[in-house]
Amino acid sequence: MRNESERRAAARRRAEHRGRDAERRVAGWYAAQGFVVLAQRLRTAAGELDLVVADRTTLVFVEVKARNALRSAIESVAPRQRRRLVAAAAIVLAGQPDWGRAETRFDVVLLVGDDVHAIRDAFRADDP
Structure with missing residues (x-):
């Protein structure tokens, strides 16, 4: 029988795999809409951005959440996480000043099973 730390490590690996799969699916979803994926899992001193995508006029920072229920996915993007993003x-x-576009927005994309729920412009940089 596994000890507690092994169970936690296995759960983290499963969550990591699930997150990567969700991010790949969402990247494909944006690409199908004409966006170019500029970065995936982009790490910064403030934290990680799941996806950065752009079209000719809009730069989008995307937070991807894969959950079993829509409500838990929505609730998982709290004010503290929005500030970090x-x-x-x-x-x-x-x-990356060349990534600048006329419009910049923050989207939250929720994956519940096979369903994609995109919340475009989910929050603004100046939201409290």
């Missing part, structure tokens, strides 16, 4: 986006824009 905004800070990470600012770091990316400072380091």
